[in-house]
Amino acid sequence: xxxxPKLLAAAALAVLSQTALxxxxxxxxxxxxxxxxxxxxMNALVDKWNKAxxxxxxxxxxxxxxxxxEQVQAAALSGxxxxxxxxxxxxxxxxxxxxxxxxxxxxxxxxxxxxxLPSLISQGTYPPDGKVYCLGQGDSGLSIWGxxxxxxxxxxxxxxxxxxxxxxxxxxxxxxxxxxxxxxxxALDVKLNYGQGEWYTYGFSPWVQSMGGDLIDRxxxxxxGTMNGPAAVKALTLLQGFVKKGYIAPxxxxxxxxxxxxxxxxxxxxxxxWPAHSxxxxxxxVLLPMPKFGAKAVTGNGGWAWxxxxxxxxxxxxxxxxxxxxxxxxxxxxSTAMGGVPGVKSAAPKVDLYKAGGPLALxxxxxxxVSVARPAHPAYPTITGAFAKAVxxxxxxxxxxxxxxKAAKKVDDDIADNKGYKPFGK
Numbered sequence: 001x002x003x004x005p006k007l008l009a010a011a012a013l014a015v016l017s018q019t020a021l022x023x024x025x026x027x028x029x030x031x032x033x034x035x036x037x038x039x040x041x042m043n044a045l046v047d048k049w050n051k052a053x054x055x056x057x058x059x060x061x062x063x064x065x066x067x068x069x070e071q072v073q074a075a076a077l078s079g080x081x082x083x084x085x086x087x088x089x090x091x092x093x094x095x096x097x098x099x100x101x102x103x104x105x106x107x108x109x110x111x112x113x114x115x116x117l118p119s120l121i122s123q124g125t126y127p128p129d130g131k132v133y134c135l136g137q138g139d140s141g142l143s144i145w146g147x148x149x150x151x152x153x154x155x156x157x158x159x160x161x162x163x164x165x166x167x168x169x170x171x172x173x174x175x176x177x178x179x180x181x182x183x184x185x186x187a188l189d190v191k192l193n194y195g196q197g198e199w200y201t202y203g204f205s206p207w208v209q210s211m212g213g214d215l216i217d218r219x220x221x222x223x224x225g226t227m228n229g230p231a232a233v234k235a236l237t238l239l240q241g242f243v244k245k246g247y248i249a250p251x252x253x254x255x256x257x258x259x260x261x262x263x264x265x266x267x268x269x270x271x272x273x274w275p276a277h278s279x280x281x282x283x284x285x286v287l288l289p290m291p292k293f294g295a296k297a298v299t300g301n302g303g304w305a306w307x308x309x310x311x312x313x314x315x316x317x318x319x320x321x322x323x324x325x326x327x328x329x330x331x332x333x334x335s336t337a338m339g340g341v342p343g344v345k346s347a348a349p350k351v352d353l354y355k356a357g358g359p360l361a362l363x364x365x366x367x368x369x370v371s372v373a374r375p376a377h378p379a380y381p382t383i384t385g386a387f388a389k390a391v392x393x394x395x396x397x398x399x400x401x402x403x404x405x406k407a408a409k410k411v412d413d414d415i416a417d418n419k420g421y422k423p424f425g426k
Contacts, residue, residue: 026058026314026321027082029075031068031304041337049324056317058084076100081309083318088198089123089302090374092134096126097378097421102310103131107319112326115344117364123302123373127218128423135322136305137331138340141363141371142206143299144288145258145267145277151286154178154265162289162297162365168238171291175247178265185249185263188242192251192395200388201374202300203268207235209372211294215383216375216411221425223411227387228404235293236394236404243395271363274339274353287362290370301371303340341367378421382414 030042039062046060061082063071069091075081081100095101104124105113113121113132117139124134151158154177159165166174175187191199205215213231216223226232242248249257249264258267259280266288267273277285290297306325308318324330326343332350335342341363342348353360375383386407393403415421 024056024314026056026084026318028058028060028321029072029082029085030060030062031065031086031088032062033065038338041334045325045330045334048330049321052324053320056320058321079311081311083309083312083314084321085307085309086304087134087307088304090376090380092124092305092307093126093376093380094378095307096133097424100310101133102308102312102315103129103133104135104308104319104322105131107308107315108132108135108323108326112323112344115328115346116326117341117343117345117367119301119367119371119373120305120343122371123376124305126376134305134307135326136303136343137325137334138303138338138343139301139363139367140270140272140303140341141299141301141366142203142268142270142290143362143366144290145269145273146265146286146288147281147284148286149284150178150181150184150265154181158286159289161362162369165289165297166291168291168293171293175242175266179247181265183262184265186253186257187247187265189249189253189258189264189267189269190239191255191267191269192248193254195251196388196392198384198388200391201384204235204239204391205374205387206290206298206300206372207239207293208232210290210292210296210298211235214375215387216377218375221377221415221421223383223386223408223415225408227383227390227408227411228401231294232404233401236391236400238293239391240394240397240400243397248395271341271360272339274360278359285359287359289362289366297366297370299366299371300374301367302373377424378418379411379414383411386410 028046032039043060046058050057072085087095092101116135120136120139121132124132126133148158156174156177157170178184179187190203208214208231211231211234213229214226217226257264259276290299306322308315312318328344328346331342331344332347335347335351335354339353342351342354348354348364352358354364355361377383390403390407394400
């Protein structure tokens with residue numbers, strides 16, 4: 001799938017009709033987020049920048065999240081990209097391949113680069129040239145949430161950290177014991193209510209990677225034999241088996257089977273559920289590391305990250321603006337307000353949730369030890385769409401190998417249609 005499809009004329013006209021800004025104003029696009037306070041925080045940061053840098057003023061333009069990608073595509077086609085924009089995870093790779101983004105090496109200081117979480121550097125590194133093209137103020141991660149009292153009652157071992165994670169055999173044993181507990185209908189909520197989309201890739205590709213597989217071969221950049229390889233088949237067969245045994249809360253249960261109805265014993269999800277989970281269980285809440293489905297545990301990572309317009313006239317000034325957004329205090333303030341994993345190492349000690357001994361410090365430990373970034377490839381929109389469809393089909397009871405075969409073919413057909421997305425695959 002090419003990132004730049006033929007767009008509706010209205011979308012392009014909407015971009016072209018924006019009020020023109022003077023050349024020395026740094027334009028910033030942000031997807032707005034799903035919470036009002038995220039927009040408020042971004043506005044406050046830009047105001048703070050403008051007060052400190054009156055000679056390099058910036059203007060924040062919030063774009064509707066639902067149509068954000070289309071707006072960026074239209075702006076790229078019309079040559080009207082802002083100086084700085086945020087993009088969702090590995091989707092940045094298509095913009096790099098298309099020539100729209102600037103490498104940050106040299107525009108962002110080595111000091112700032114060195115302070116970034118390695119997991120974010122991994123997400124932002126473009127394989128063909130090894131340069132960094134996107135950096136996030138926050139990272140993300142996966143884990144399993146549980147209740148100490150319930151785990152104790154079921155005589156299930158509570159891991160102490162990443163190095164003490166459950167093996168697959170322990171995980172399966174835990175699910176069986178927990179489902180048998182009074183009042184428990186489902187052993188595990190895996191957020192099927194989120195629906196088919198990026199969550200299915202973000203959430204379940206770590207199961208595949210833990211078992212030694214991946215979404216695509218990262219040397220040949222072919223999906224055949226990897227997306228539908230033995231590890232992927234084994235991982236999704238495991239998921240389907242959990243569904244068939246009645247361990248998994250169905251999508252119809254909604255979001256609160258763990259923290260609201262309390263009919264699910266465990267919840268497999270990310271850091272963003274801390275507010276609801278901690279409110280429901282207080283000191284009884286326990287955060288458990290990713291299980292070792294294979295030789296080692298794996299967590300997903302990444303999320304929305306900043307990118308610099310490669311054709312912009314003010315790249316050096318934009319780099320300084322980005323350094324400001326990535327500064328220790330600003331990242332710590334944003335993490336404290338929003339609850340996300342702080343994207344720079346120096347910020348963590350300033351954030352109660354993530355400092356040493358904090359209730360969410362496990363996420364930083366996992367990111368440092370067992371995170372795997374989603375593949376930065378121009379075909380990523382197709383890669384994630386195909387894999388997510390396979391997961392949905394598997395959950396619905398369809399043949400696992402057949403679903404993955406279709407997904408791998410869709411990816412490789414897209415790559416072939418784009419002549420290999422050279423220089424990938426050389």
